[in-house]
Amino acid sequence: MGLYHYPKAQHKRAFRPRVFKNYKTYKRWLQQEFNRVCVYCREPDTLSSNLNFGVDHYRPKSISRFASLACDYTNLYYCCGNCNSRKKADWPADETNGPYVVNPCDHVMADHIRFNVVSGEMDARSAWGEHMRVLLQLNDPASVATRKNQLLIVKYCGDEIGRLKRQLTALRKKLNRGEMTRQQHDAEVVAVEADINSAIQLLNAVTGATPLPTLSKHKMALQLHP
Numbered sequence: 001m002g003l004y005h006y007p008k009a010q011h012k013r014a015f016r017p018r019v020f021k022n023y024k025t026y027k028r029w030l031q032q033e034f035n036r037v038c039v040y041c042r043e044p045d046t047l048s049s050n051l052n053f054g055v056d057h058y059r060p061k062s063i064s065r066f067a068s069l070a071c072d073y074t075n076l077y078y079c080c081g082n083c084n085s086r087k088k089a090d091w092p093a094d095e096t097n098g099p100y101v102v103n104p105c106d107h108v109m110a111d112h113i114r115f116n117v118v119s120g121e122m123d124a125r126s127a128w129g130e131h132m133r134v135l136l137q138l139n140d141p142a143s144v145a146t147r148k149n150q151l152l153i154v155k156y157c158g159d160e161i162g163r164l165k166r167q168l169t170a171l172r173k174k175l176n177r178g179e180m181t182r183q184q185h186d187a188e189v190v191a192v193e194a195d196i197n198s199a200i201q202l203l204n205a206v207t208g209a210t211p212l213p214t215l216s217k218h219k220m221a222l223q224l225h226p
């Protein structure tokens with residue numbers, strides 16, 4: 001899925017961690033469950049330090065009838081600091097008609113809100129999407145500017161990787177034509193491949209694709225309560 005785009009299908013949870021007393025313990029699972037992206041504004045946690053990212057209680061824990069869901073994994077979402085502080089204890093008085101902030105497990109998010117690659121803004125497609133856009137201030141100028149900048153970096157990285165790969169092809173041809181020695185060729189290939197790796201790392205950081213360590217189901221089961 002492209003950077004900042006909302007899912008077009010409901011997410012089925014991949015993990016079932018055991019019950020912990022502190023909901024913050026679930027952050028490491030939620031980070032992988034939702035691919036390092038805030039489920040509400042689609043910002044990847046790799047753009048800067050992810051210290052600002054945390055655990056959102058979809059059904060707010062401050063509402064007494066939801067207090068029992070405080071450590072229920074299915075009620076928890078990976079969320080950036082902005083969205084978490086803006087969403088707060090949002091919950092509709094009318095549970096039948098909403099408006100709800102949509103989440104990727106219960107809703108097809110793209111039916112409610114879409115990323116506009118031209119404007120860098122999030123466009124509402126339903127009343128619930130509009131509620132979410134306003135409440136979470138999804139189009140605040142800083143966020144829109146960040147999205148546009150990140151899209152530019154993705155484009156530049158893609159162009160640069162293409163250019164470097166063409167350079168590798170040109171080096172191979174020069175070697176085949178006897179225009180350079182094998183030693184010269186290999187040394188230049190090492191340098192170009194290092195540049196390709198740097199561009200890929202930057203691309204991964206911008207898109208949230210930087211790999212995380214695998215979570216062991218075995219260790220998960222042995223994890224002690226904090």
Ligand SMILES: [Zn+2]
Pocket residue numbers: 038039040041042043079080081082083084
């Ligand atoms: Zn967010």
